[in-house]
Amino acid sequence: MSTQIKGVFSANQTAAQAIVTCMKNEGVNKVFCVPGESYLPLLDALYDEPSIDVISARHEGGAAFMAEGYAKASLKPGIVLATRGVGATNLSIGVHTAYQDSTPMVVFLGQVDSRFRGREGFQEVDLEQYFAPIAKWAVEIKHPERVPEIVSRAFHIARSGRPGPVVISLPEDVLPKVGQMIFYPVMNVPKPAPSQREVHEIKRILAEARHPLIIAGGGVKLASAEEALLSFAEKNQLPVMASFRRHDVFPNDHPLYVGHLGLGTNKEVLRTVAEADVILAIGTRLSEVTTQDYQLITRDHRLIHIDISFDTIGKVFVPELAVISDAKEALERLLDVKLSPQWHDWVDERNQAVRKSCSLQVSEKDVINKHIIKEMVNSLPIDALITNDAGNFAGWLHSFYPFKEKHTYVGPTSGAMGYGLPAAIGAKLAYPNKTVVSLSGDGGFMMTVQELETAVRYNIPIIALVFNNQSYGTIRMHQEMVYPHRVMATDLGATSFSELAKSVGAYGYCVETIQEFENALNNALEHNHMTVIEILTDVEHISVNITIEDLRKKTLR
Incomplete structure (x- = not known):
């Protein structure tokens, strides 16, 4: 037979x-x-x-x-x-x-x-x-x-x-x-789940915590486990922190959100990790950037590491409890866990500290970069999808833009330059009905600028913001930190990205003030065509927290 x-x-x-x-x-x-x-x-x-x-x-x-x-x-x-x-x-x-x-x-x-x-x-x-x-x-x-x-x-x-x-x-x-x-038929994707014993052990360790903390990574997003994470956190009043460039894994405006672990991480975010005694890491490989050069998690932390990859767990930090599991399968089983939280005041304190440090209140003293983020928040739909290139310009995005819904951020944890524009083109094809905005510096944008023509040819309407300070800014910052005043290979020439955009059939705007940016962004949103908004910035404002002058003074002390 x-x-x-x-x-x-x-x-x-x-x-x-x-x-x-x-x-x-x-x-x-x-x-x-x-x-x-x-x-x-x-x-x-x-x-x-x-x-x-x-x-x-x-x-x-x-x-x-x-x-x-x-x-x-x-x-x-x-x-x-x-x-x-x-x-x-x-x-x-x-x-x-x-x-x-x-x-x-x-x-x-x-x-x-x-x-x-x-x-x-x-x-x-x-x-x-x-x-x-x-x-x-x-x-x-x-x-x-x-x-x-x-x-x-x-x-x-x-x-x-x-x-x-x-x-x-x-x-x-x-x-x-x-x-x-x-x-043959398409093979199913295996989704391992934690055993009952492992769930019990997770519950036991969390129940012994004074200041528990969840660090959620890309594995949560890949497993479509955002809702399960939200439900588990809310049920047990557990604070949640996003790993590097996984901003939209948890609503940034939620009272349990306590920040993002990235480059130039806010001191209040680092303080939250330092004060935590139990860390539940879910779907994150605990990378160099997330863990601040592998120094963030210490012997004083009890670590529970849940990840789908056997090779990931224990590669950097040895956990007290290792669980090989799909993030969604794990979180859905953890919904049966009911703790008796004694950490409400601490969570509220840490949430308020992060909210205060990431406040989008702007004044005339703030550089245009922060005003740009404020205008993005005011003008873009709440479900707009943001991509970014590598570079210090992204510090303002990471620090101040609130990602309130899932599927609203795509960024390179690899730190690849040239990523922002083409990634936005790909993301727009995945979500044609979303507003998609890319952020790039002039250095990274030039590396894949030719894909403007691709977007025009296929009628892929994204909005590309280019922060033009005529510099490889991130490298210039590190250069000034080690070799102040000795600028070498980081200065770039003048390029009109707005005119370049027009030459391939895109719309192009060049702005120097927030009023000009508001008008350009409104036009871009209205016209639904490939648009480049070039923002002229001053290289002196090299990062969110410091200027080149201050950096030199600090280095030469």
Whole structure:
């Protein structure tokens, strides 16, 4: 007696066509690329699949950032295509970002003809070896019949456990070959849950706490566990802190919210962690930035670490209790835990301290950067989605913008420059009805500025804010901290980003005052077209808390 597995089917297809069939089975509807002759059969197969939109970018790095931003926003794997060694190395910054940020991504890369491998063929790079340190899996397809197996496994690996990027190398001679393909149903993503004993132990440790604290990370967002986190925190009056660049994991205006652990973290936030005696870390790898150079959590803290990745737990801090679990599964089981909170006054004190330090009250003495954030809060819809590039300009966003709803922030924990604009393009494609705003410095914006044309060509209406101080500002700050007055390689030339935007068909505004910004932002919101608002700023105001002059005085004491 034989039975056939439901959903299994076979087809006589080329390897390229089989890849597209796998994409369709996995629910892919957006693909980002820079075209290359090494994978033309795959592009041709996509031509025949109307359910998948192909977004052709101006640079592979931009395409990879679009895919990563799309994946973060949609919670689906981002798909990016590029050609051989030159395209692969260009897009590797996006792969590294996906790896550090735990973002699911599947990368298809054209490769030289199998007959030419090992001869240093045209644009040849050993892609498996090149990507191995920054991908969950890197593999080359050598036989067309194995396409369904390998591609299906790639998607499964990208989405399972701690999500991340998978790279598939496609020799150009394999893509047009025909084979009998057998396709299986999409594999489910395992979601491990804590045992009853582990739940009991969590309850016991929290019940013994005087000042418990939750640090919530990207694993909560990836598991769509924001509501479960909110319910668990409210039920037991537990304060919640967001890990680095996971701002929207918990409502920032909630009385249990006690701050964000990032770069230049507010002293009141650090004080809250110092005063905590039990830390419940959920879905966070407790990164260098989150833990302030791995110094934030000490031997005085009792640590409960819940994460879906076995490799993450204990990698930096040894927890009193380690729990391998999907964040949502863990939080839903913890809803049965009922504590008797004795920490109400402490939580209220810490919440008020953070609220006071992050107040958006502005005056004429404040630099334009803070006024910009205030106007964003006043004018943008509450569910607007914000992306940011790397740079000190983001300090004002991180310090003062209140993220009140989930799915309202996408940012690179990898600190990659050039991320803001293309990530916003990807996020807008994931949420076409949301207002999407990117924030960049002039240094980072120039690295992927060519993707303005991509947004115009595909009518992807985002609003790009560019803080132009003609400097690699973050590096200048560190330079002044160590080598005051010795400015080297951090000054940049004058560039009119507003005019550059107009040259590719976007709208462009250049502003120097908050009144000019208000008018530009209102116009951008009204017109619903790709818009760049260039904000001229003074490099002297190098960060939220200090000027270059003050920094030099401090260094030279």
